[in-house]
Amino acid sequence: MLILSRKSGESIIIDGRIHVKIVRVEGDVVKIGIEAPADVPVHRKEVYEEIQSSNQRALIRESVSLPKLATGISKPNPSTQPVLVAAKAEQNAKVL
DSSP: OOOOOTTTTEEEEEETEEEEEEEEETTEEEEEEEOOTTTSSSOHHHHHHHHHHHHHHHSSSSSOOOOOOOOOOOOOGGGGHHHHHHHHHHHHHHOO
């Protein structure tokens, strides 16, 4: 681990893309500002650990079994075919 000393208003640069600035020191609380590209996630450690824990729980959670879908395609009811044919013939007759 690299340990650096910085005073209020001083900064460090990480990888030429991440700028960490000591904004203010109030007793034993240090306020820092972080400028990073949008593709670099920045979290407090406790938030990061909670995200990781939540992701791990999601991976090991038992999958819920879904109902089986019917396989195969049902065949049309032959008794409806003449009705459809008759209806189509009636439509064609009206067009003529």
